Amino acid sequence: MNKVISIHLHGAAFQLEEAGYEALRAYLDQAARQLAANPDQAEILADIEQAIGEKFRALLNAGRNVVLAAEVKAVIAEMGPVDDGSASASDQKSGAAPGAAQQAAQTGPASSGPPKRLYRIYDGAVISGICTGLAAYLGADVVLIRLAAVVLGCLSGGAVAIVYLVARFIIPVARTPEEKAAAAGPSPTAQEFIRMAHEGYYEGLKSIHDREARREWKRKFHRRMRDWKRDFHWEMRGHFGAWRHRWDPPPGSCPSQVGSFLVLPILSTLKAFLVFVLWFAILSLIATRAICGVSLPAGLPIWAGVLLLLLAYHVVVAPIKAMRRALCCRSMCGPYCWHPFAEFRHGLIALGMLVLAVWLADRFAPGFHRTLLALPAFLHHAAESVRQWWTGR
C-alpha cells in the first residue's frame, strides 16, 4: 500500500504514488533551473507539463487511476533531460535521462515546510474544537487525541486543563474554507503555488535592471499568480466540501425553510438559556461549593467541578448544536454559517473562561498569586520610569 498524491499538470488532475511525485517534482525543478535564462521558460514548462500529462493519460483507464512511481520514472526517462541548447551534444542521448532525474532528485531543493497552521475546528467539536484541530494538524484520529487528553488530564492532576484553557484563547478558530483546509496542511497545488511564486520571484530579480523585461515579467507573473490563486481557492473549496461531507448531515435531509425559521429561534433561545444556567451553576459552585443545595463531594477541587459542569453542558448542548447545524443548510446561510449572536456568545464564553483561568491560577499557584499582588506596584514603577525618561529627555 502506497500513499498517493494528487497533482495537476497544466490544468489536468492526476494521482501519483508519492515516490513518483517526488521524482516528477525534482524533474520539473531541474527543468525550471535549466531554463532559468530562457525568456520562454514558463511556456516551455507548460508544454512539458502537458506532454507529461498526455503520457500519464495514455497509461490510465477507467479501472486504473493512479500512476505508479515506476511509470512516472519511465515517463521522465522518455521525456529526457530538458536542455536549453547549452548542454553538450552527448547529453541528448536518452541513456543519460534516468541518471539525470535521480541526480535532480538528490540535488533538488529541500521541500519547504508546508504552512500548516493549528486551528480550533468547531465542526465535530465537543468543547472548543482544540482536539479536532489538533487531530487535523497531526493527521491523527480525533478519538485518540481526546483519549490522550483525558488520560493526561487525570495523570497530571489538572495541569492539562490549564493548558487547555490557555490553548482555548491562543489558538484561532478555522472559519473560512481556506483556514479549514490549512488546518490539515496544504494540498500539492498549494505547495506548487509556493514553488511557482518563489521561481517567479527569482526570475524577476534577474531582470530588475532591464526596464522592458521587468515590465514583461511583472505582467506574466501577475497573470500566472492569478491563475494559480484561482485554482488554489477552488481546490481549497473542494477540500472544504470533503470536510462538510464528513461532519454535516447529507444535503438530502435539508428541511423546508418555513420549518427551520420556526425551529431555529427556539433552539437558539434554548441554548442561550442553557448558557445562562451554566454560568449560574459555575458562579454558585465557586461561591458556595454547591449548586442548588447539592454540594461538591469532599476532596474534589473546585476546578474539577467546573470542568465537570462544562463537560455536562456540552453533552446537553451537543444535540441542540447538531440540530442547528442540520437546519442551517446551504440554502439559508450560504456556504458556511455565520451568526452574529453566536459569535457574540462565543466571545462571552471565551471571556468568562479567561477570567476563570486567571482565577484558577491565582488560587492554586502561589507564585502567580504573588505576581498578581505585586502587579500594581510594578505598573506604578514602570509608569514612573517612563515619565522620568520623558521629562529627562
Place this chain on the structure above:
Amino acid sequence: MSLDEKFSALRKGLLEFLLLKIIAADKVYVADILRQLNATEFATQEGTLYPLLSKMRREGLLDYEWQESAAGPPRKYYTLTAKGREQLREISDYWHKINGTVKGLGL
C-alpha cells in the same frame, strides 16, 4: 572525441533543418514530430524538442495554433512562417551545395 560524440554533434547541427522540413510538409504537433524523428537516427526527446521549438518560434521561423484534440486538452500545432520557409530554402540549397562538395572533393 569518440565517433559517437562526433556523430551526435553532426546530428545536433542538422536537427533544426529537419524540423523546418517536417513542419513545412504538414501542420504537426510535437508527438507527430517525435514519431517521424524517432524512426530515424535523429531520435529526440521532448526535453530537447520543446526548448528548440520555442527558440525557433522566438526567431520568427515558426508559429503555432491551438487545436482541439479528441482526447485531452487542445494541442499546439506548428506551422512555418514566411521567414521559416525562406530559411528552409536557404539551408536546403546550402545542404545540396556542401553535399556536392563532399562528394566531389578527394577520394
